[in-house]
Amino acid sequence: MFQKEIQVLDRGFVRLIDHMGSDLSVVNAARVSFGKRKEALDDGDAKLIRYLSAHEHTSPFRHTAMTFHVKAPIFVFRQWMKHRIASEFNEISGRYVEFAEDEYFVPELFRKQAKVNKQGSEGEIDAANRDRARAAYLESCRGAVAHYKELIELGVCREQARCVLPLGLYSEVYWTVSLQAVAHFIRLRSDSHAQWEIQQYAAAVRQAVEPLYPVSLAALLDLEKG
Amino acid sequence: MFQKEIQVLDRGFVRLIDHMGSDLSVVNAARVSFGKRKEALDDGDAKLIRYLSAHEHTSPFRHTAMTFHVKAPIFVFRQWMKHRIASEFNEISGRYVEFAEDEYFVPELFRKQAKVNKQGSEGEIDAANRDRARAAYLESCRGAVAHYKELIELGVCREQARCVLPLGLYSEVYWTVSLQAVAHFIRLRSDSHAQWEIQQYAAAVRQAVEPLYPVSLAALLDLEKG
Amino acid sequence: MFQKEIQVLDRGFVRLIDHMGSDLSVVNAARVSFGKRKEALDDGDAKLIRYLSAHEHTSPFRHTAMTFHVKAPIFVFRQWMKHRIASEFNEISGRYVEFAEDEYFVPELFRKQAKVNKQGSEGEIDAANRDRARAAYLESCRGAVAHYKELIELGVCREQARCVLPLGLYSEVYWTVSLQAVAHFIRLRSDSHAQWEIQQYAAAVRQAVEPLYPVSLAALLDLEKG
């Protein structure tokens, strides 16, 4: 079981590296059936899965687990880690590792601050400002990386030097979750009110999970729309 | 109940803003006593608390809760949030709020990379490099803040512009935990292997908690040293 | 803060013995407001609470805590403890304590097995069977208690002797939860598909909580109905 990386943003990815269970595990946990493990899901089982989800009998969906390897900018992980319940994260540490050059996120296009939704964005900034915005963004990131490297050369420890690095820097994480938790993540972070960048990760996670638990994922996402 | 701020680092603080329970709550939960709530802790109660902790009967310590308001640099919160179990965090959002100028952490002194411990630091950097390190650090942070403000003026949404802001930026959090979880945080983050900056927060949290649960906190910290 | 017991079933009760926070705590956590703690909830705050709930920004509701002392039959606690997330339980132990005589639940009326809903009940059993059902029920519980006492007298340890005690035996628990978790419990266990006996506990818990967080509880229960 070794999925390919699903590319996300300019330098990120999502890759499922392990998992436990299937739609049948959900059914079997619900039934606590005696030693019988059916080999194929029949229509009755699919109906049971939808019933469980619709009536919030969610515990059978938690007898599953999956581990992802994710590369994403730090500001994305900061949103991601709000999904703490039934989640485990192990992240690269800036105390151990010197960050690579140019490993920061650069937006393909810069969005305007939304007028109504105080936390959102909409459309693209005025054409006249685009080149300058990109230049300012890159100057800032390059400056930060150059200063970081200078601090390291001056003998400053990594754990202090990293304070100047930008929130757009890429990091890497191992993330282990149950199917219920992953469905919750997908739904909240696919929503149009979520930041566009994390929506891309939610889509990649969905793409990785869907083949493994097709009936259960559909049932959980459906329910939550209701 | 409204504690004063305990100052931490150059611009941070820890303040306990609410709590539930006392050493008596731990005892009463352990006894599931029938309607009796003793008004004062006697020696037998203190002995019971130490027994509970020493034998890992930790659940009575979780019938407590406390909420802190904390201001700390983002890199500190990123370590802090590894303590997820039985913890709730609500953080200021860079999507809603434009960050204030000069609200970044500046070290009083720059430590050297440790030679043996790959993730640690030790002593101060060579005297010859100190002025340049400080200047480089400040240039980097000032540059990032200036670019952030320029991006905002060019119309870029806050959620993208913040990507250039440094990990040393201050943020604010409401943190709610049980006594057991806070004891675990204090112990792990007071350890000499923890980053010096988060050690200062662990000390402040301890100072805030100690008067409220003196016997229980001592018992939990003692046990964990063992 | 010391609420009176709310009587439940024939010998049970629910009593709130401590709590932290109020509707204002939810608002303040959501705002991570800077040191300001408003003293009264205004209309804008109530609107914010409803917005948070409707958009599943549930974390502010978890900066609260409350502890209940509950006396209920063991079969009720077995359902109750399925609500594990963000919950702490401490229960009387049958290894320590010898159970009191006659401390078992006796139904006021015996319900019929439901015809459609395989796990439910409906109406009352036939009038002709009621006296015998009550007699059989009481014989069984009295027999179990008498045998338990005999085993103790024969020198059998409590931890083995209790194996003969019935699931209708009363036990006592300290239960600590957040407002979000308590709202989830109330909603699922007030549902007409829940067993009638636990519905009575859900109603008592609601009665205890409502005065303390009126706006937030209403918002959470409303949302979940949606």
Added chain:
Amino acid sequence: MFQKEIQVLDRGFVRLIDHMGSDLSVVNAARVSFGKRKEALDDGDAKLIRYLSAHEHTSPFRHTAMTFHVKAPIFVFRQWMKHRIASEFNEISGRYVEFAEDEYFVPELFRKQAKVNKQGSEGEIDAANRDRARAAYLESCRGAVAHYKELIELGVCREQARCVLPLGLYSEVYWTVSLQAVAHFIRLRSDSHAQWEIQQYAAAVRQAVEPLYPVSLAALLDLEKG
């Protein structure tokens, strides 16, 4: 992957029915290594695992999961379910299912109440009392089962009738946990202060887990002894 049942007590069993990960998963999570999954554990990896455990870097151990099917008496499950953190349980429901006859636990020998340890037991009861203890125990269980069946025949719903069933009745559970949680369970419930009956389950769980994560389990159990 389909382990055989490990027999426990007179009618119980433990069977591992699924799992995710291995000692290598722990190592890979700790390293957040970039796409490299080593195929065999070398000495350096084993050393790293012991280091992680000894320094309480426990999160890598939680990137694992396993599901057990367990049959045990209800009083055993009531102790077991205190291990809630990072655990999922799905249990047979007495509301759905009519309990089988004679499916209750009968001790091979009856232990005496301990003199010093108020919650413990020691040795066997006096020889003169053994036959009567066994007879009283069986009378009680048989009586309860007979009354349960009578109540069902009188039309009483299963959810009420089960109130007369004894705590020694067998039930079945699906249990999903991480390696860290399972190690904690094994250690606490293998302790000589734990009830003898649950010690047998802890030994069976250990036997099921050990071949899958030999280095990690040893490291976690060692640490916790310290």
